[in-house]
Amino acid sequence: MNAIDLFELRGQFSRRNILLCFNGPISHGLIEELGNALRNYLTAEQLQPSAVMDVFGVYIELTQNIRHYCRVRGYEDSDAAATVVVARDDDGGYAVQAGNMVERGDGEALLARIEQLAAKDKAELKTAYKEQLRRPRDEDAISGAGLGLIDVARKSSRPLAATLSDLGGERVFFSVRAVI
Amino acid sequence: MGNRPMNELNIEATQSTPSVSADWDSGVMHIAGDSFPENSFEFFAGVIDWIERYLASSGRPLHLDLRLMYMNTSSVKAMMDIFDLLEDAHRDGRAVEVIWHHDPANERVADLAGEFREDCTFPFGIEKDGV
Numbered sequence: 001m002n003a004i005d006l007f008e009l010r011g012q013f014s015r016r017n018i019l020l021c022f023n024g025p026i027s028h029g030l031i032e033e034l035g036n037a038l039r040n041y042l043t044a045e046q047l048q049p050s051a052v053m054d055v056f057g058v059y060i061e062l063t064q065n066i067r068h069y070c071r072v073r074g075y076e077d078s079d080a081a082a083t084v085v086v087a088r089d090d091d092g093g094y095a096v097q098a099g100n101m102v103e104r105g106d107g108e109a110l111l112a113r114i115e116q117l118a119a120k121d122k123a124e125l126k127t128a129y130k131e132q133l134r135r136p137r138d139e140d141a142i143s144g145a146g147l148g149l150i151d152v153a154r155k156s157s158r159p160l161a162a163t164l165s166d167l168g169g170e171r172v173f174f175s176v177r178a179v180i
Numbered sequence: 181m182g183n184r185p186m187n188e189l190n191i192e193a194t195q196s197t198p199s200v201s202a203d204w205d206s207g208v209m210h211i212a213g214d215s216f217p218e219n220s221f222e223f224f225a226g227v228i229d230w231i232e233r234y235l236a237s238s239g240r241p242l243h244l245d246l247r248l249m250y251m252n253t254s255s256v257k258a259m260m261d262i263f264d265l266l267e268d269a270h271r272d273g274r275a276v277e278v279i280w281h282h283d284p285a286n287e288r289v290a291d292l293a294g295e296f297r298e299d300c301t302f303p304f305g306i307e308k309d310g311v
Contacts (some may be wrong), residue, residue, distance in 0.1 A: 028218050032195045050288035053250050060216050060252050067218060130299075133260055147253040 017088035026082040031063045038086060042094075054155045054180045055094045059086060061148040062098035062176065069102065089179055093157055099175035107164045107172045114176060117149060118159035125154045152178050189230045197223055198248060202230050207240050212247035215255040224258035231265055241275035242266065248280070249289055256292075263300055270302035277303040284308040 013021065019041045022034060038059055042052040063082060070080035083099040102110065120128065129150045153160050158179045165173040189209070193199035198213035209231070217223045234242060244266070251259065266276045278300070282289035290306055297304040 028196075036195070049283065049286040053286065053288045057250060057252070060250075064216070064218060064252060064254075126295075130295075133257060147257065151253045 018085060019088065019094075020084070020086040022082065022084045024081050025077050026063060026067065026080070026084075028067065031060070031067070034084075035059060045088075051094075051180070055086070055096065058096045058152050058155050058178050058180055059084070059098075061152050062096060062178070065148050066098060066100045069100065069106075073103065073106075075101075083175075093179050095177060095179045097175060097177045099173055101167065101171045102174045104164075104170060104172050107174045110174055110176075111162050111164055113149060114160050114162040117153040118161070120153070122154065125150060129154060149176075152176075155180055187230075187233070189226065191226070200227055202227075202234075204234065206243075207234065208243045208245060210245045210247070214250045215248060216250060216252035217255070220252065220254035220258045224255070224262070228258075228262060228265065231262060235265065235269050235274065239274065241277070242269070244276075244278045246278065246280040246293075247282075248292075249282075249286070251292065259296065260299075263296055266302055267300055270300075277305075279305040279307060281307050281309050284310070 012018075020034060020038050022030075035056060039052055039056055042055055043049075047055075063084060066082045067080070079101060081100065083097075085095075085097045087095050087097075089095045117125065117128075129147070132147045132150055135146070149160075156178045160176060160178055162174065162176040165175070167173055187204035189200060189202040191197070191200040193213040196214065196216045198211050198215045200209070200211050202209040209227075211227070215223075231242070244262075248259075263278070266278065270276050280289075280293040280296075282293065290308075293304075293306045297306065
Protein backbone atom coordinates (compact mmCIF):
# COMPACT_ATOMS: atom_id res chain seq x y z
CA MET A 1 0.00 0.00 0.00
CA ASN A 2 1.22 3.45 -0.85
CA ALA A 3 1.84 5.86 1.97
CA ILE A 4 -1.02 8.26 2.56
CA ASP A 5 -0.06 11.70 1.37
CA LEU A 6 -0.49 13.65 4.59
CA PHE A 7 0.45 16.92 2.94
CA GLU A 8 -2.30 16.45 0.39
CA LEU A 9 -4.77 15.45 3.12
CA ARG A 10 -3.84 18.50 5.15
CA GLY A 11 -4.41 20.65 2.05
CA GLN A 12 -7.94 19.24 1.74
CA PHE A 13 -8.69 19.96 5.39
CA SER A 14 -7.44 23.52 4.98
CA ARG A 15 -9.27 24.21 1.73
CA ARG A 16 -12.56 22.92 3.12
CA ASN A 17 -12.03 24.75 6.45
CA ILE A 18 -12.40 21.54 8.44
CA LEU A 19 -12.06 22.11 12.18
CA LEU A 20 -12.66 18.59 13.32
CA CYS A 21 -12.86 15.24 11.63
CA PHE A 22 -13.34 11.76 13.01
CA ASN A 23 -13.91 8.33 11.54
CA GLY A 24 -14.22 5.10 13.48
CA PRO A 25 -15.83 3.46 16.51
CA ILE A 26 -17.00 6.21 18.85
CA SER A 27 -17.41 6.02 22.63
CA HIS A 28 -19.12 8.42 25.01
CA GLY A 29 -15.70 9.48 26.31
CA LEU A 30 -14.52 10.25 22.81
CA ILE A 31 -17.64 12.30 22.12
CA GLU A 32 -16.87 14.31 25.26
CA GLU A 33 -13.22 14.87 24.37
CA LEU A 34 -13.86 15.82 20.75
CA GLY A 35 -16.68 18.05 21.99
CA ASN A 36 -14.27 19.83 24.33
CA ALA A 37 -11.84 20.40 21.49
CA LEU A 38 -14.67 21.68 19.29
CA ARG A 39 -15.80 24.17 21.95
CA ASN A 40 -12.22 25.41 22.35
CA TYR A 41 -11.74 25.85 18.59
CA LEU A 42 -15.01 27.74 18.24
CA THR A 43 -14.29 29.96 21.23
CA ALA A 44 -10.85 30.71 19.79
CA GLU A 45 -12.59 31.80 16.56
CA GLN A 46 -14.36 34.52 18.58
CA LEU A 47 -17.74 32.91 18.10
CA GLN A 48 -20.52 34.12 20.43
CA PRO A 49 -21.18 31.79 23.40
CA SER A 50 -24.72 31.07 22.17
CA ALA A 51 -23.41 30.12 18.70
CA VAL A 52 -20.72 27.90 20.26
CA MET A 53 -23.48 26.16 22.20
CA ASP A 54 -25.59 25.67 19.06
CA VAL A 55 -22.76 24.04 17.08
CA PHE A 56 -21.77 21.95 20.10
CA GLY A 57 -25.40 20.94 20.66
CA VAL A 58 -25.84 19.78 17.06
CA TYR A 59 -22.59 17.80 17.28
CA ILE A 60 -23.74 16.13 20.53
CA GLU A 61 -27.22 15.22 19.28
CA LEU A 62 -25.97 13.77 16.00
CA THR A 63 -23.17 11.71 17.56
CA GLN A 64 -25.34 10.50 20.46
CA ASN A 65 -28.02 9.53 17.94
CA ILE A 66 -25.43 7.32 16.22
CA ARG A 67 -24.38 5.71 19.52
CA HIS A 68 -28.01 5.16 20.42
CA TYR A 69 -28.82 3.61 17.04
CA CYS A 70 -25.88 1.18 17.21
CA ARG A 71 -26.94 0.12 20.71
CA VAL A 72 -30.58 -0.42 19.75
CA ARG A 73 -29.55 -2.44 16.68
CA GLY A 74 -26.96 -4.40 18.68
CA TYR A 75 -24.08 -3.60 16.34
CA GLU A 76 -20.62 -4.91 17.16
CA ASP A 77 -18.02 -2.30 18.09
CA SER A 78 -16.46 -2.45 14.64
CA ASP A 79 -19.83 -1.66 13.04
CA ALA A 80 -20.70 1.00 15.63
CA ALA A 81 -18.64 3.58 13.86
CA ALA A 82 -19.31 7.19 13.06
CA THR A 83 -17.96 9.65 10.55
CA VAL A 84 -18.12 13.22 11.79
CA VAL A 85 -16.91 16.44 10.19
CA VAL A 86 -17.29 19.99 11.47
CA ALA A 87 -16.28 22.68 9.00
CA ARG A 88 -16.57 26.42 8.58
CA ASP A 89 -19.09 27.15 5.87
CA ASP A 90 -18.51 29.59 2.99
CA ASP A 91 -21.19 31.91 4.39
CA GLY A 92 -19.55 32.19 7.80
CA GLY A 93 -21.71 29.50 9.39
CA TYR A 94 -20.62 26.08 10.58
CA ALA A 95 -21.58 22.77 9.03
CA VAL A 96 -21.84 19.62 11.12
CA GLN A 97 -22.00 16.40 9.09
CA ALA A 98 -22.43 13.01 10.67
CA GLY A 99 -22.82 9.61 9.10
CA ASN A 100 -23.12 5.95 10.02
CA MET A 101 -24.11 2.58 8.67
CA VAL A 102 -27.79 1.72 9.09
CA GLU A 103 -30.24 -0.93 7.96
CA ARG A 104 -31.71 0.06 4.59
CA GLY A 105 -35.28 0.39 5.92
CA ASP A 106 -34.14 2.58 8.80
CA GLY A 107 -32.13 4.74 6.42
CA GLU A 108 -35.15 5.29 4.18
CA ALA A 109 -37.30 6.19 7.20
CA LEU A 110 -34.64 8.63 8.44
CA LEU A 111 -34.41 10.24 5.02
CA ALA A 112 -38.19 10.71 4.92
CA ARG A 113 -38.14 12.14 8.45
CA ILE A 114 -35.45 14.65 7.53
CA GLU A 115 -37.35 15.73 4.42
CA GLN A 116 -40.41 16.32 6.64
CA LEU A 117 -38.38 18.42 9.07
CA ALA A 118 -36.67 20.35 6.27
CA ALA A 119 -40.09 21.51 5.04
CA LYS A 120 -41.07 23.01 8.41
CA ASP A 121 -40.50 26.61 9.49
CA LYS A 122 -39.23 27.58 12.95
CA ALA A 123 -42.71 27.81 14.50
CA GLU A 124 -43.73 24.40 13.15
CA LEU A 125 -40.47 22.90 14.40
CA LYS A 126 -41.12 24.29 17.87
CA THR A 127 -44.60 22.73 17.89
CA ALA A 128 -43.16 19.39 16.72
CA TYR A 129 -40.47 19.61 19.40
CA LYS A 130 -42.96 20.21 22.21
CA GLU A 131 -45.21 17.39 20.97
CA GLN A 132 -42.29 14.97 20.80
CA LEU A 133 -41.15 16.02 24.28
CA ARG A 134 -44.54 14.97 25.67
CA ARG A 135 -44.49 11.58 23.96
CA PRO A 136 -43.63 8.54 26.12
CA ARG A 137 -39.99 7.46 25.88
CA ASP A 138 -40.61 4.10 24.23
CA GLU A 139 -42.53 5.81 21.41
CA ASP A 140 -39.55 7.96 20.58
CA ALA A 141 -39.38 7.15 16.85
CA ILE A 142 -37.49 4.44 15.01
CA SER A 143 -34.03 5.11 16.28
CA GLY A 144 -34.61 7.30 19.32
CA ALA A 145 -33.67 10.09 16.96
CA GLY A 146 -37.06 11.75 17.25
CA LEU A 147 -36.41 14.66 19.58
CA GLY A 148 -32.73 14.99 18.70
CA LEU A 149 -33.33 15.55 15.00
CA ILE A 150 -36.01 18.17 15.67
CA ASP A 151 -33.60 19.93 18.01
CA VAL A 152 -30.90 19.88 15.33
CA ALA A 153 -33.36 21.26 12.77
CA ARG A 154 -34.32 24.07 15.17
CA LYS A 155 -30.70 25.07 15.71
CA SER A 156 -29.93 25.06 11.98
CA SER A 157 -30.06 28.17 9.83
CA ARG A 158 -30.83 26.11 6.73
CA PRO A 159 -33.00 23.04 6.08
CA LEU A 160 -31.35 19.75 7.03
CA ALA A 161 -30.04 17.65 4.16
CA ALA A 162 -29.45 13.90 4.20
CA THR A 163 -28.24 11.22 1.81
CA LEU A 164 -28.04 7.43 1.64
CA SER A 165 -25.11 5.72 -0.05
CA ASP A 166 -25.31 2.12 -1.16
CA LEU A 167 -22.84 -0.31 0.41
CA GLY A 168 -23.91 -3.16 -1.84
CA GLY A 169 -25.71 -5.11 0.89
CA GLU A 170 -28.48 -4.88 3.45
CA ARG A 171 -26.90 -1.84 5.03
CA VAL A 172 -26.51 1.68 3.68
CA PHE A 173 -24.47 4.69 4.79
CA PHE A 174 -26.70 7.43 6.15
CA SER A 175 -25.35 10.96 6.28
CA VAL A 176 -26.93 14.17 7.55
CA ARG A 177 -25.75 17.77 7.24
CA ALA A 178 -26.77 20.67 9.46
CA VAL A 179 -25.60 24.25 8.96
CA ILE A 180 -25.63 26.52 11.99
CA MET B 181 -33.20 12.77 62.26
CA GLY B 182 -32.46 9.06 61.91
CA ASN B 183 -33.34 9.06 58.22
CA ARG B 184 -30.97 11.87 57.38
CA PRO B 185 -28.45 10.05 55.15
CA MET B 186 -31.24 9.00 52.81
CA ASN B 187 -32.29 12.60 52.49
CA GLU B 188 -28.89 13.87 51.52
CA LEU B 189 -28.16 14.32 47.87
CA ASN B 190 -24.76 15.41 46.67
CA ILE B 191 -23.55 14.57 43.20
CA GLU B 192 -20.32 15.99 41.85
CA ALA B 193 -20.21 17.36 38.34
CA THR B 194 -18.50 15.46 35.53
CA GLN B 195 -17.77 16.62 31.99
CA SER B 196 -21.23 15.62 30.88
CA THR B 197 -23.31 15.72 34.07
CA PRO B 198 -24.16 18.65 36.35
CA SER B 199 -23.49 18.93 40.08
CA VAL B 200 -26.53 18.38 42.27
CA SER B 201 -26.89 19.26 45.93
CA ALA B 202 -30.07 19.20 47.91
CA ASP B 203 -30.73 20.24 51.48
CA TRP B 204 -33.70 18.54 53.07
CA ASP B 205 -34.01 20.97 55.99
CA SER B 206 -34.11 24.14 53.92
CA GLY B 207 -35.88 22.57 50.93
CA VAL B 208 -33.34 23.96 48.47
CA MET B 209 -31.86 22.03 45.55
CA HIS B 210 -29.04 23.33 43.35
CA ILE B 211 -28.25 21.90 39.92
CA ALA B 212 -25.36 23.43 37.96
CA GLY B 213 -23.33 22.71 34.85
CA ASP B 214 -23.71 21.01 31.48
CA SER B 215 -25.94 17.99 31.10
CA PHE B 216 -25.46 15.57 28.21
CA PRO B 217 -25.09 12.05 29.59
CA GLU B 218 -26.05 9.19 27.27
CA ASN B 219 -28.60 7.98 29.77
CA SER B 220 -30.20 11.09 31.21
CA PHE B 221 -33.12 9.11 32.56
CA GLU B 222 -30.74 7.15 34.78
CA PHE B 223 -28.81 10.25 35.87
CA PHE B 224 -31.90 12.22 36.84
CA ALA B 225 -33.65 9.28 38.53
CA GLY B 226 -31.99 10.13 41.87
CA VAL B 227 -32.95 13.78 41.55
CA ILE B 228 -36.56 12.93 40.74
CA ASP B 229 -36.68 10.44 43.61
CA TRP B 230 -35.42 13.07 46.09
CA ILE B 231 -38.00 15.64 44.94
CA GLU B 232 -40.84 13.11 45.10
CA ARG B 233 -39.88 12.07 48.63
CA TYR B 234 -39.43 15.66 49.78
CA LEU B 235 -42.79 16.76 48.39
CA ALA B 236 -44.54 13.73 49.92
CA SER B 237 -42.97 14.01 53.36
CA SER B 238 -43.99 17.49 54.48
CA GLY B 239 -45.81 20.62 53.39
CA ARG B 240 -42.71 22.77 53.29
CA PRO B 241 -41.70 24.88 50.25
CA LEU B 242 -39.31 23.65 47.57
CA HIS B 243 -36.82 25.96 45.91
CA LEU B 244 -34.96 24.81 42.81
CA ASP B 245 -31.89 26.89 42.05
CA LEU B 246 -30.55 26.14 38.56
CA ARG B 247 -27.35 27.07 36.78
CA LEU B 248 -27.73 24.58 33.99
CA MET B 249 -26.07 25.47 30.70
CA TYR B 250 -26.01 23.09 27.75
CA MET B 251 -28.57 20.27 27.94
CA ASN B 252 -29.00 17.49 25.40
CA THR B 253 -32.53 16.56 24.41
CA SER B 254 -32.76 13.58 26.76
CA SER B 255 -31.77 15.84 29.68
CA VAL B 256 -34.43 18.31 28.57
CA LYS B 257 -36.94 15.47 28.70
CA ALA B 258 -35.87 14.51 32.24
CA MET B 259 -36.04 18.16 33.31
CA MET B 260 -39.58 18.37 31.95
CA ASP B 261 -40.51 15.44 34.21
CA ILE B 262 -39.11 17.41 37.16
CA PHE B 263 -41.08 20.53 36.28
CA ASP B 264 -44.22 18.39 35.89
CA LEU B 265 -43.75 17.21 39.48
CA LEU B 266 -43.44 20.82 40.64
CA GLU B 267 -46.48 21.81 38.58
CA ASP B 268 -48.59 19.11 40.23
CA ALA B 269 -47.40 20.20 43.68
CA HIS B 270 -48.18 23.82 42.85
CA ARG B 271 -51.71 22.90 41.75
CA ASP B 272 -52.12 21.17 45.11
CA GLY B 273 -51.35 24.49 46.80
CA ARG B 274 -47.72 23.78 47.59
CA ALA B 275 -45.12 26.56 47.54
CA VAL B 276 -42.59 25.70 44.84
CA GLU B 277 -40.25 27.99 42.98
CA VAL B 278 -37.57 27.80 40.29
CA ILE B 279 -34.83 30.34 39.66
CA TRP B 280 -32.68 29.68 36.60
CA HIS B 281 -29.47 31.74 36.53
CA HIS B 282 -27.48 32.27 33.37
CA ASP B 283 -24.49 34.08 31.95
CA PRO B 284 -25.84 37.29 30.34
CA ALA B 285 -23.55 36.66 27.34
CA ASN B 286 -25.31 33.39 26.58
CA GLU B 287 -28.89 34.06 25.55
CA ARG B 288 -29.37 30.45 24.47
CA VAL B 289 -29.64 29.37 28.11
CA ALA B 290 -32.35 31.98 28.66
CA ASP B 291 -34.19 30.66 25.56
CA LEU B 292 -34.06 27.13 26.95
CA ALA B 293 -35.32 28.22 30.37
CA GLY B 294 -38.00 30.36 28.72
CA GLU B 295 -39.42 27.42 26.78
CA PHE B 296 -39.74 25.41 29.98
CA ARG B 297 -41.42 28.34 31.71
CA GLU B 298 -44.11 28.51 29.00
CA ASP B 299 -45.58 25.27 30.35
CA CYS B 300 -45.36 26.13 34.07
CA THR B 301 -47.70 28.20 36.21
CA PHE B 302 -45.60 28.20 39.41
CA PRO B 303 -43.11 31.04 40.10
CA PHE B 304 -40.26 30.62 37.62
CA GLY B 305 -37.53 33.25 37.48
CA ILE B 306 -34.83 33.58 34.79
CA GLU B 307 -32.03 35.75 36.07
CA LYS B 308 -28.86 37.08 34.50
CA ASP B 309 -25.76 36.61 36.64
CA GLY B 310 -23.93 39.67 37.84
CA VAL B 311 -26.52 42.21 36.65
